[in-house]
Structure formats: structure tokens, C-alpha cells
Amino acid sequence: MIALDDTDRALIRALARDATASAGALGRDLGLSQPACWRRIRRMREAGVFRAERLDVDAAALGFGVTVFLGVKLATKGRLSLQDFERAVTAIPEVQTVEHLLGMYDYRLRVVARDISDFERVLRRRIMTLPGVGNVDANVLLSEERRPGPLG
Incomplete structure (x- = not known):
């Protein structure tokens, strides 16, 4: 540090x-x-204080009008199950973030889609077919009022 x-x-x-x-x-x-x-x-x-320099892209301006947070609980848990799921989910372009959690869900995903029907397609054809997926809970983002600032 x-x-x-x-x-x-x-x-x-x-x-x-x-x-x-x-x-x-x-x-x-x-x-x-x-x-x-x-x-x-x-x-x-x-010293690693800055992890990366990134471009902050407005998803809505690119035609992605819906953001959904998914809580994913894996059906089986083991080192290989976690690795298989992580490898597969990070290959889905609509999945913006993958967070491994301790609590009710094993993972939280931030997914963008053009609209609700596009999100349903991504959910059914891509996410629900991932290895180890058990239960999924969806929360649609209505608005984003505050973005976290730096800790420093």
C-alpha cells in the first residue's frame, strides 16, 4: 500500500x-x-493506485436502453464450476460486469440490452444456458443518480 x-x-x-x-x-x-x-x-x-484508463461510454447513446442486474445462484459450487461459469459469462458481450459475491447470490451481473425483448433473448439463449446456473433474479435499472467517486 x-x-x-x-x-x-x-x-x-x-x-x-x-x-x-x-x-x-x-x-x-x-x-x-x-x-x-x-x-x-x-x-x-x-504503485497500482490506478488500475486502468477507461472510456466511459453512454450505453443508451449506443442503442442499449435497458440495464438489468442479475443475481445468479449456481446449482453446484466447486472450483471447476466457478471457473467454468466465469469463463463462459465473460464471453457474453452484453454482460458488462461480473462480481463474485458472498451472500444470497454467487454472482451479480450487469447486463445491457437494446430493450426488454432483447434482454429476454440474452437471458434465455445466453445466460440461462451457462454451465452451473441455478436460480436467477433480475432487477431492472430505472435510473442511475450517483456514480461513486474516488476513495482518495
């Missing part, structure tokens, strides 16, 4: 708002020189 000071945390918040901001612009906002700001970013990147 890396030790972070208040300036590092401010830098993380600024990058969370705009990951394309230059080290010079970030430095000016935080009272740092461009080289000092770049060194801090590089140090945090090398």
Missing part, C-alpha cells in the same frame, strides 16, 4: 473528474509544477 497525502488525494479526485487533463493543468490547479505533478501520477500508477 502506498502512503497518500492530501495533494495526492486531490490529484486523484481531479483525475476522476477528467482523466485526460494534462499534468501541467493539474499542477496549476493544485499548486504544483508540471514535473512534480507528473512524478506523483507516475508514482501512484506504478
Whole structure:
């Protein structure tokens, strides 16, 4: 674990708002020189504070108007069952996230679809046929008001 000071945390918040901001612009906002700001970013990147730089795509703008969270309980649990399920589910393009859980469900999936009938097709033809799938519970996303910010 890396030790972070208040300036590092401010830098993380600024990058969370705009990951394309230059080290010079970030430095000016935080009272740092461009080289000092770049060194801090590089140090945090090398320490694994930043996992990846990703493009935040608006699914609705691409024609995916429905988001559904699925709770999946596997019929059988074992190391091979988990690996088989994870390998198969990550190959489905409509499945955006796969979270392995402890609790009522074994996995939570975030699935996007063009509409409800498209989601039904994905559910019946792709998800329900995955190895080990037992019970599935669906929750349709109505709105997303808040996105989590950085921890720093």
C-alpha cells in the first residue's frame, strides 16, 4: 500500500473528474509544477493506485436502453464450476460486469440490452444456458443518480 497525502488525494479526485487533463493543468490547479505533478501520477500508477484508463461510454447513446442486474445462484459450487461459469459469462458481450459475491447470490451481473425483448433473448439463449446456473433474479435499472467517486 502506498502512503497518500492530501495533494495526492486531490490529484486523484481531479483525475476522476477528467482523466485526460494534462499534468501541467493539474499542477496549476493544485499548486504544483508540471514535473512534480507528473512524478506523483507516475508514482501512484506504478504503485497500482490506478488500475486502468477507461472510456466511459453512454450505453443508451449506443442503442442499449435497458440495464438489468442479475443475481445468479449456481446449482453446484466447486472450483471447476466457478471457473467454468466465469469463463463462459465473460464471453457474453452484453454482460458488462461480473462480481463474485458472498451472500444470497454467487454472482451479480450487469447486463445491457437494446430493450426488454432483447434482454429476454440474452437471458434465455445466453445466460440461462451457462454451465452451473441455478436460480436467477433480475432487477431492472430505472435510473442511475450517483456514480461513486474516488476513495482518495
